[in-house]
Amino acid sequence: MSFERTVILPVAAEVAFDLVTDPARIRRWQSVACRVDLRLGGEFRYTMGPGHQATGTFTEIEPGRRLVFDWGWEGSAEVPPGATTVFLTLEPVDGGTALTLRHEGLGPQQAASHAEGWNHFLDRLTQYAATGHPVFDEWNACPEPENPLVSAEASLAALQFALDRLTEADSTHQTPCTEFTVADLVDHLAKNLALIGVALGLDLTDRPALQPEPRIASLAQPVLEAFYGHGLTGELTLGSTSLPASVVAGILNLELLVHGWDFAQATAQDFPVDPGLAAYVLGLAHEVIGAPQRASGSFGPPTAIAESADSMDRLLAFTGRFPAPAGQLSHA
Structure with missing residues (x-):
């Protein structure tokens, strides 16, 4: 047929x-x-x-x-x-x-x-x-991820939708991470994706001259493909630290989804994330973020938030952010 x-x-x-x-x-x-x-x-x-x-x-x-x-x-x-x-x-x-x-x-x-x-x-x-304008695809919402690689792909979809709408004028905007402008955060995300790529045996070339969306997409695609090839078992060496592959996958999810929200906040964008996806990544965050990560400055102390808050806001609060309506800057 x-x-x-x-x-x-x-x-x-x-x-x-x-x-x-x-x-x-x-x-x-x-x-x-x-x-x-x-x-x-x-x-x-x-x-x-x-x-x-x-x-x-x-x-x-x-x-x-x-x-x-x-x-x-x-x-x-x-x-x-x-x-x-x-x-x-x-x-x-x-x-x-x-x-x-x-x-x-x-x-x-x-x-x-x-x-x-x-x-x-x-x-x-x-x-x-x-x-000439893309519309977010509801098929990428992913309310019930099967595993951290599937949730990472859904997180990437949300991130790329935010990146695609960035303009040159946005590059100097402050993000919720007080040490990063939008341009700085793109560099930070590219560096961390390349680092995860090295852990998976890749030799990735970052191309800073590209616009943010194709730059990040050119790094995230091979990282995810290599992660599917490696699987979620065993260990990976991230920098100088050996970690379970499942924990590195959790880190990847946080890089994609939370920084996607950072970009959206910095540029007054809506950030469409299914509550089920956010809840799943929050579960991964509890496996990734502990006292050592907060002490190193990678994450701030968790922000107090009501248990009745939606899952995305609870994820943001757990990473040390202050959830706020789109367009109102928060601080890490």
């Missing part, structure tokens, strides 16, 4: 091709994280939602006209990597480009689920092509 749908994008075919091949564009309508090697035989890996990784290989590439790749899901017995094929064709029409997506090789049950998925993402692509 197959799925097929055509949408009209109000952009030229070359721009439409860029929307479906450039990682920075793909993150705005389709994936949380993505790795793309756009050449014949090149591979891609898309995190289509927290805990869901699609992989494949490009078999045909005609810029502005056609893209063909095989498609499957990591860990899936029903649609394993290489099991199906996706065809994208682009045709100029009045008012823009007709993009037709055809997905072949699906069984009946998988055809239904993939139809739901492709319709969701094609609607988002159409909206993004028309407005």
